[in-house]
Amino acid sequence: MLKPLLSIAYLSFVAFLPVNASASPIDSQKAAIVEQLGNHPQWLKLLHFQRGESLIESDAFFFALEGRVNPKAELLATLEEFENDANRTNQELAQCRFPARYLWLKKQLGSQFSTPKVHCEKLEGWQEENQLDSISLIFVTGYMGNPASFFGHLLMKLNKKGQYYSSKTPLLDSSVNFGANTGQRDNPIKYVTYGLLGGYSASFSQEDYYRYEFGYAEGEQRELWEYELNLTEDELKLLESHLWELQGKEFRYYFLDGNCATYMASFVSIVLEEPLLKNVQPWDMPLDIFKALPNKQHNNLPLVKSIDKRESKYSRIKDKYLALTGREQEAAKSLTIDKVLFANNSYAQLSSYEKSRVLNVMFDYYELTIVDGSEDEANLAKSRKIKLMQERLKLPALDLEWEMSKSAPPHLAQNPMKIGLSTGYNSELGGFGQLNFRAAYYDYLYLETSRFNDSNATFFDGNVRFSNQDIWLDKFDVFNVSTLNIRQVDLFEDSQFAWSTRFTIEQKDLSCNDCERARWFGALGKATKLKGVISFYAMPGVNVDLSNYKDSELNITFGALYTASEYWKTHLKLMPASSLGADSEQKLLIDWESRFGNEMDWDVRLNVKHNKSSEVSMSYARYF
Incomplete structure (x- = not known):
């Protein structure tokens, strides 16, 4: 306790010591620097200061005992440590541990900043390995197989210089990830609980980019969007040096506001005048x-220099397969079904060009099977791929053309937060108005840009209704997550299940406004898509009424999701249900909703429902 008090007293004394004959010129200069730069915005960014303290929890990041809560004390201690480098061995050099602080002070103070010249072998070797030419931020689309990945992920990529880099081989670059330090056996419930309550530490880590690209694009079949940033050489050097400073340093992970987006934005914002995230x-x-x-x-230039997309292997297969003619598709299917390859006439009758197209698709198909399949499936796929290669060598070299699907980058996706206003009429309760708020993220009718298609992932979605006589809660969904898991390529044996889960507080049915129930819905089924525009699904499920277990139900949801155009999309659900109580009440629920408009920040919807009572409503919503 005594040391921190003495340090604070000393700092206060130095900072306010008048310059006179008895004061040390060096101490006076330090005091002036501390007073001038101790609360400089960029210094606070380098210390990751927010709300009066640093977000970094590792003591090794600070020189001063109170450095985590006192930026002036940390600056004074940094100046002193840099001066003392002349008396240290290479392993202890302060400039080698904190090169970003050194660069920043040198830029701010110019000739005033005089420190011993040092050689940082490990740092310089690491920088030589990086060969940093530019920095990109990578958006990884959401993944429905893990609750932590519903919202997507953010990576940073360090792009190498000319002779080391080619846009066609970015796998030689390195990537920077920020993530929670979880246990290998942590289950989703523990992950979400610890993530919400701050139970995990987190840190930045650097690895070869190909590891992440393979895991996301090839393993989990997620799309990667790369935004290359327009930064100066000095800005790149400062960020690279700060990345060195952060190696092994721990932060506190929070699922909502201390995640990859939070800290990557904080990192890049060190060289920006305005933060990337608005609070x-x-x-x-x-x-x-x-x-x-x-x-x-x-x-005076756009921050984004270029935008590129890295498709998943499944997306490439889908695009190529859907671009095949009908007879080419039949030949491709025969190469997955027939025990003896090329024995089917559907392949033999094709021209050399058509055969080359089919084989090109099948190469991708078997490569994906090798990655995703069981050991037996992978071994069979390897054997068949070799035979495909032998067949391809018999054909002439041809320049194949593919009509690939176009997709919009994530910044053109519909905004995730929703506020809506509705007016409607209920056959039992009469006219009503409704205010809707949704914290995140998207529903079935959203624009399908940079998200998992044919899926729904909404959180904290509530409706408050009002009439001339009353105001009431219509529903509040804590979460509502579902996916149809449709594969549009019939080369695959479609063993994926459609599923849905929802936890809500809602009215028992549409005929009342004072009969709130806490419910959990769960369903599992199958889905298919016709002609790429209409999806059908059937999901048997259960409705567990936590307020009155006798009102729990067994049900089956039949649904159709139709995309008529980018301006109109509609979703129809029919749900026969039977209660588990003694009276075994049976009913039919109907929900038909249509979205009109194709803008990222607004839409208009028409909704027709039936659940004991019938109602129709029209809504206008803004998205933020």
């Missing part, structure tokens, strides 16, 4: 970063 909501999502990037100007 207008109590949570941070990767999409928020990419929504902000294209609107930023930096050094």
Whole structure:
């Protein structure tokens, strides 16, 4: 306790010591520097200061005992440590441990900043390995197989210089990830609980980019969008040096506002005048970063230099397969079904060009099977791929053309937060108005840009209704997550299940406004898509009424999701249900909703429902 008090007293004394004959010129100079730069915005960014303290929890990041809560004390201690480098061995050099602080002070003070010249072998070797030419931020689309990945992920990529880099071989680059330090056996419930309550530490880590690209694009079949940033050489050097400073340093992970988006935005914002994230909501999502990037100007230039997409292997297979003619598709299917390859006439009758197209698709198909399949499936796929290669060698070299699907980058996706106003009529309760608020993220009718298609992932979605006589809660969904898991390529044996889960507080049915129930819905089924525009699904399920278990139900949801155009999309659900109580009440629920418009920040919807009572409503919503 005595040491911190003495340090604070000493700092206060130095900072306010008048310059006179008895004061040390060196101490006076330090005091002036501390007073001038101790609360400089960029110094606070380098210390990751927010709300009066640093977000970094590792003591090794600070020189001063009170450095985590006192930026002036940390600056004074940094100046002293840099001066003392002349008396240290290479392993202890302060300039080698904190090169970003050194660069920043040198830029701010110029000739006033005089420190011993040092050689940092490990740092220079690491920088030589990086060969940093530019920095990109990578948006990884959401993944429905893990609750932590519903909202997508954000990576940073360090792009190598000319002779080391080619846009066609970015796998030689390195990537920077920020993530929670979880246990290998942590289950989703523990992950979400610890994530919400701050039970995990977190840190930045650097690995070869190909590891992440393979895991996301090839393993989990997620799309990767790369936004290259327009930064100066000095800015790149400062960020690279700060990344060195952060190696092994721990932060506190929070699922809502201390995640990859939070800390990556904080890192890049060190060289920006304005932060990438605006504190207008109590949570941070990767999409928020990419929504902000294209609107930023930096050094009188757009902050984003270029945007590129890395498709998943499944997306490439799907695009190529759907581009095949009918007879080419039949030949491709025969190469997955027939025990003896090329024995089927559907392949033999094709021209050399058509055969080459089919084989090209099958190469991708078997490569994906090798990655995703069981050991037996992978071994069979390897054997068949060799035979395909032998067949391809018999054909002439041809330049194949593919009509690939076009997709919009994430900054053009519909905004995730929703506020809506509705007016409607209920056959039992009469006319009503409705205010809707949804914290995140998207529903079935959203624009399908940079998200998992044919899926729904909404959180904290509530409706408050009002009439001339009353005001009531219509529903409040804590979460509502579902996916149809449709594969549009019939080369695959479609063993994926459609599923749905929802936890809500809602009215028992549409005929009352004072009969709230807490319910959990769960369903599992199958889905298919016709002609790429209409999806059908059937999901048997259960409705567990936590307020009155006798009113729990067994049900089956039949649904159709139709995309008529980018301006109109509609979703129809029919749900026969039977209660588990003694009276075994049976009923039919109907929900038909249509979305009109194709803008990222608004839409208009028409909704027709029946559940004991019938109602129709029209809504206008804004998205933020």
